[in-house]
Each structure stands twice: as structure tokens, then as C-alpha cells.
Amino acid sequence: MDGGIVTALAELAAASARLGADRLRVQAAGGNTSVKLDDTLWIKASGQWLADAEARDIMVPVALSALCHAFACGEDVESVQRFVRDDTALRPSIETAMHALLPGRVVLHVHCVATIAVAVREDAPEILARALDGLLWTFVPYVRPGQPLAEAVAAQPGFDIYVLGNHGLTVCAETVAAAMALLDTVAERLAVAPRPAPEADIGRLAALADGTDYVPATDAALHALATDPVCLAVARAGSLYPDHVIFLGPGAAEWPKATAPLALVPGAGALLRRDASTSALAMARCLADVAARIPPGAPLVALSQADEAALLGWEAETYRQGLRR
Template identity: 50%
Template sequence: MQQPAILNELRRMSARVGNNILLVQGAGGNSSIKHGDVLWVKASGTWLADAEAKDIFVPISLSGARMALAAGNERMPLAPRHGETALRASIEASLHALLPHPVVLHVHSVNTIAWSVRSDATDDLAARLHGLSWRRLDYRHPGLPLAHAVSQISAQGDVDVLVLGNHGLVVGAESCETAEALVKDVEQRLALQPRDGAVGHQGRVHHLCVGTDYREPQHPLCHSLATDPQNLAIATAGSLYPDHVVFLGSALPTLAQGESLANTRRAEVEGLPPPVAVLVPGRGAVIRKDASPGAEAMLTCLALVASRLPLNAAIRYLSSHDEQALLNWDAERYRQQMTSDRGSDRPVHNEAGG
């Protein structure tokens, strides 16, 4: 069946948003548009940045999805007469199906995340978002638990902006243009400047990587996770949001003075995976040579978020239960595999999304 013209609008908008690392990192984030009884939603593991170059949207039966969700079933039925596809609908397809807006855009905005991981920011958020139809949710496991929580909020009245605790931002709108404009408005309201000193520079870790499975990350900002004391404290204290856990693990490990990165191979002998990234306090960050593009993007995202948290911020980390639920989730394992299969030909973007 021929695809609707409005899908091209979704592709263009998604590609623009996906190329801004302040909004989307790697395979994170998703977008959708409703056309009759069809919900066109981003496929799991694909990158919004590829929306114009690749076929990344899956046609879901909107009525079928809502019936399935009402019965507690997270499997999204494909729309009839659209052919088969090997792609799975986004992990958050249930959220897109339950929201009433024609267009739904979910981003992992570093500014929103920096606000959403704080337990002391309620009044500031209310002041900055005054005049918008918005709500804040505490952390919910992605997928059905999050979708049900959002559905309950939507039933109480119109809500166009959702700040998801330890997760990101969701907006709903009448069109792709208004959804993108709403995200831009929220971004301007929630914009945070990185702390003085929490800026990236070339690390002093190159010689530590020689003969090991590690290398320096592409983006120099990643080194600030080790060279800025506040960033180091945040990155080693726990996990902040789902993609942090899925691609980097929980609290990032550090390399003790005099220790060699080659020692991380002992983890493999003990049956444990070696850490994806390691911080060398005062010197910089390193990442595994075989790390996926998604993991590289998440390390950059963590630096972007951490540098925007005030020194006195009351930070709320994900619990060990939350982390295990994410790591043992089949949907996330599938997304990781899709991200790994994508290859490493895409450069890491700068803060401006270039």
C-alpha cells in the first residue's frame, strides 16, 4: 500500500530532531503520526537521524494497539494491507498509541533530563513551564507501565507536555510543525548552562589504552566525566536514565592510580563483561574499542547531563530494581542489537547538533 504524504513530514521533522544531540542520542527517542487507523511509529533500534535516508517507521493498527493495551498486551499489531516488516515498533509505541494527539514526539533532551533527575526542582520547573499544558511524572519503566501512567494523566484533561522522571520529554501536537515548535519552546524554557569547569578537553589517557581493548572516546566532552570532580561524583554514584543503564551499565567504574586497563580482562575470566567505559580520575575517559555507536552517544549524553546539574542538586538515581528490569528486558536487548548492527559510520555530533 502507498504510504501517506504526511509520513514525509514526520520523516523530515524526525531527521532534524535526531541530528541534535541535545535532544536525541543514538537510537534514543521516537516519533509517530496517526493517519486514520494507522499509527506510523519509529522502529525500535533505529535512529531518528536516519529518518529521511532509511525506512524507519512501522505501520501499526491504532485500534488494534489500543485494544491490546487495554488487555495488558504490549505487542503491537501491524496495520492490515501494509505488508510484512522485519522491524519492531518502538519500545514506546504503546505511549504513542494511547496519547490522543495526531503527532507525538519523545526526545531524551539533556536539559529536560537534568531537571527530571532532581528531587528539588519542582518549583523551578513549574515557574519555567508556566502557561503550558504540562505534567511531571515520577520514573516508570518504559513501555506499558509508562504508557498506563500517561493514559491516566490524559484522562484527567488535555496535556501536551510531559516531563518524564529520569527519562526525558514527550510532547503531543496537531502537526509535525507544531510538535517540533513545542519541543523548541520547552527547550528554551528549560535551558541550562554547563557548570564552569565542566567542559571537555583532550584527555591524558591515550598511553593508557595502548595494548588494551580501550580507546579514547570521539567527543572530547566525555573526558569531563573524569576531569570535573562533580561530574565524576555523579557518573560513579549510579544511573540516571534508562539508556544510561542499557548502554553503559550502572555507575561507571574508575581506574585506580597505578592500575592498568588490561586488568579489566579479569572480569571476562570471572564471567563478567568488561566495563563499556572507564573513568581515570583527573585524566579522562576511555571506551571499549568494540562499543556500539549507541554506547558512544550515551557516554557523550551523560557528560552533557552531568555538566548541567548544579553542585547542590538533590539527584535521584534509578534503583537497582529499575536497573535490573531494564537489563533483563527482551525489548531492550533487541534494541541494543539493532543499534550495534547499524555500524559505526556516523560521527558523534557536537552540542549544537552538527
């Protein structure tokens, strides 16, 4: 492999690992990064963890101009395996088309907690207009990831920053360093301190969970979803972003009518299924981190039942959910 390509991929891997190690930027297998080198788009494979980028080969080479030409001709490019340049068993990210269509050489897509806490609000455009003043940004209302999101982003060309409603943040630049700086700037401008919450009633949780498939959460932050009335209201508002639906199920499950990985006991705290996956645990913490940054009475936009059904019945997400780190 050409030395310049090796260096560029190493830079992307280092940045990817940094993002993947920060739960406020990326959770579990969420998020994806890419770099365009000649006519090849190197992009994170579906279901892989950005945190592993320096330890494992998680990037897939995709024929860039061929994919873009197919999109321009009106083809469905969501299933991009036919554009992969080698015989790897890895699948390119479900967001490959979005990365390919953005003009920036480097594209970073993250599920930034500070961004999500704004992107799930009805008044997100107004908040963003104040916070991101002076930056080249746009807001994209929620559409399903994959082909619909690629089409929505392509319909708004010429921006460096794409805040994705009920989803996350995408930035593009000519270098890895510039893209990371831009992402950091957006996250810092949108950052708010998490709201403190009452302590959990571990004794009550343990008594309720005794003899069941659940145990009290050991991550103290998760209990705020049930002990803080504002966080509980956020959780009860519905599914706020795609990975919540994929890894925790639709909406918020409350005890005792719960089969999901996370179950809330209002006023007491959170219970977790004993068999909850690492991805489910990461998404439960993400929900707690997001909810703790949404102020009381904020007008929220939740995914519709049709949105949830589209995600749950989507083969690409079934594949991603089935992979293990």
C-alpha cells in the first residue's frame, strides 16, 4: 500500500479511536469516519467500534466515483457491498453514501451527546442558530439513516457541519485535524453541564429484582432516568434517536411491565437485564447522559411508530446489532 495512504489511514484511525473512547461523542458501535484517497473511500465497517480503530482493521475501501455515479443515476446505493474494492467480509457503514456524497476529504459522523440533546428538540434550529453563529452549518430534520439520510444531506450541499435531527452530528473537512477541530468546536458550543439527580433506592431495586432476570444498575448515572422527574419525563417522551430503538427497544420500559434491557422504577432507579449486551449498556448510559442535559419543559420531538418500525425491520440494523465487539 502506498505510504501516503498508510499515513492517512493511520491519522484517521487515531482520530477514530479517540472519538470511540469518549462516550460523550460515540457509544458502542455507533458513529463512523472516512477519508477519500484518490478514487477510494475508506470508511468504518458496519458494526465495528471506533474505539478499536488502532487495534484492528475496521476500515473498508469503497469505489468512490462508481458509488456517486450510481446515486446520480437514481440507484439505491444503501447496499454498497457491490462497490467494495476487496474481498473483505466486512460491510461498509450504512452511512457510506452520505460520506461519499459530501465533498470533504474527511468526514466524521458521531452521536455526540451535546448535539443530540439539542437535535431532539422542536426548537433545535433556533438554538443552533445562536450557538453555531459564524460556522457553516445546517440542520437536517430526521429521516431514516442510510439512503434517505444520504439524499437529505445531498439536498443541502456546501456546508461543513450537518446537525442531524434526532440523530447526531456530521462534519467534513480536508484534513483529519481540521475535521476533529470542527467537531470539537460544535460539541463545546452546545455543551451543558448534566443536571444532578436524587440518589437511587438500591434496597428497593434489589428487592424488586430478586428472582427476576434483572439487577440494579451499577452505573449510578443510569438511576437518574428514574429518580430525576425531568429525566423520567424525557425517557417517557419516546424514542429520541435510532440507536435507542435498535439496542434498547422502542420508548422507555417501566417496571414491572418490562422486557427490554433497561427498566425504570420511577422514584427508585434503574434495573438492567442480566443478559444486557455491552451495546445496550452503552446506549442506556447515552440516554442518561442526554436526558440529564435537557432542561425542564423543553419541547421534544420523538420518533414516530413508523420510524421505529422502519428501524426494527431493517436488515442492515439487524446485521449491525448481531455483531459483537
